[in-house]
Amino acid sequence: MSQSESSADQVFVSTVLKSWDQWVGRASQFFESLSDEAMLTEIAPDKNRPIYLLGHLLVVNDYMIPQLRLGEANFAHLRPAFLESPDRAVAEIPPVAELRQDWKDLNARLAVLFSTLTPAEWLERHSAISEEDFALEPHRNRLAIFLSRVSHSAYHLGQLRMQPK
Amino acid sequence: MSQSESSADQVFVSTVLKSWDQWVGRASQFFESLSDEAMLTEIAPDKNRPIYLLGHLLVVNDYMIPQLRLGEANFAHLRPAFLESPDRAVAEIPPVAELRQDWKDLNARLAVLFSTLTPAEWLERHSAISEEDFALEPHRNRLAIFLSRVSHSAYHLGQLRMQPK
Numbered sequence: 001m002s003q004s005e006s007s008a009d010q011v012f013v014s015t016v017l018k019s020w021d022q023w024v025g026r027a028s029q030f031f032e033s034l035s036d037e038a039m040l041t042e043i044a045p046d047k048n049r050p051i052y053l054l055g056h057l058l059v060v061n062d063y064m065i066p067q068l069r070l071g072e073a074n075f076a077h078l079r080p081a082f083l084e085s086p087d088r089a090v091a092e093i094p095p096v097a098e099l100r101q102d103w104k105d106l107n108a109r110l111a112v113l114f115s116t117l118t119p120a121e122w123l124e125r126h127s128a129i130s131e132e133d134f135a136l137e138p139h140r141n142r143l144a145i146f147l148s149r150v151s152h153s154a155y156h157l158g159q160l161r162m163q164p165k
Numbered sequence: 166m167s168q169s170e171s172s173a174d175q176v177f178v179s180t181v182l183k184s185w186d187q188w189v190g191r192a193s194q195f196f197e198s199l200s201d202e203a204m205l206t207e208i209a210p211d212k213n214r215p216i217y218l219l220g221h222l223l224v225v226n227d228y229m230i231p232q233l234r235l236g237e238a239n240f241a242h243l244r245p246a247f248l249e250s251p252d253r254a255v256a257e258i259p260p261v262a263e264l265r266q267d268w269k270d271l272n273a274r275l276a277v278l279f280s281t282l283t284p285a286e287w288l289e290r291h292s293a294i295s296e297e298d299f300a301l302e303p304h305r306n307r308l309a310i311f312l313s314r315v316s317h318s319a320y321h322l323g324q325l326r327m328q329p330k
């Protein structure tokens with residue numbers, strides 16, 4: 001591989017990784033800006049509370065780790081409350097402070113994992129597609145999962161920002 | 166350039182373009198699902214109406230065309246109402262039917278423009294950075310603008326979906 005081609009692939013990857021930093025970073029800033037009380041106040045009448053969306057983004061982004069074939073999820077035990085059920089359906093959820101720390105821990109772990117992948121590895125299959133199918137559908141790769149999670153984070157950030165001040 | 170390297174770049178680009186189809190396609194489906202009356206009904210108390218967000222996404226995505234250095238924007242005349250002002254601040258806005266058609270026309274135009282760019286061209290500078298600065302910051306490229314607009318569309322789709330049925 002020539003220097004310039006290698007460099008172009010690296011720019012593709014670094015550009016894409018910056019979109020994670022941008023949108024997940026904004027979500028982190030938003031959660032940090034909310035008091036624990038505001039975290040427990042619904043965004044709009046009968047809508048989710050920020051604590052639910054924090055837990056939801058936590059488990060969805062955590063689940064990327066097995067989807068990207070990079071290891072085991074850490075927060076699978078929170079999926080019943082924050083992924084498989086709507087807000088308030090599960091009475092027992094962790095305290096706000098614990099979820100805030102989980103979010104920081106997850107983002108630190110993801111940053112390390114993302115940084116280990118080479119451009120070619122980003123284009124390898126994700127875990128939900130077989131090697132046979134992937135040969136026919138090469139866009140079903142790790143990058144596709146990653147991009148979907150960036151925009152999913154933006155999707156919920158848009159909702160979070162609707163909370164009245 | 167070997168066949169395999171060329172192919173990897175194409176997969177990067179096709180994967181990224183699919184994220185546009187996914188999120189902007191979902192926004193289009195959502196707008197199509199709303200009656201004209203629902204388009205004029207605010208998402209939540211004192212929040213934007215869907216017609217405003219349709220106009221907002223229209224002008225922001227349209228503005229990508231000059232930002233990507235691919236031509237002139239078509240809907241610059243709508244920026245005062247949908248970008249520079251909040252909802253309802255500008256009394257005279259186009260009818261819903263006209264904005265729906267504008268949205269379709271824009272998306273058809275963007276699809277053609279996106280398909281013309283080679284992988285190397287996606288990594289060229291966007292219009293807001295000089296050639297000198299771009300030499301130092303190669304991630305400030307067309308792809309970065311594009312990814313930002315995908316997630317911006319997802320951001321507002323999240324808000325739109327909060328509208329009570």
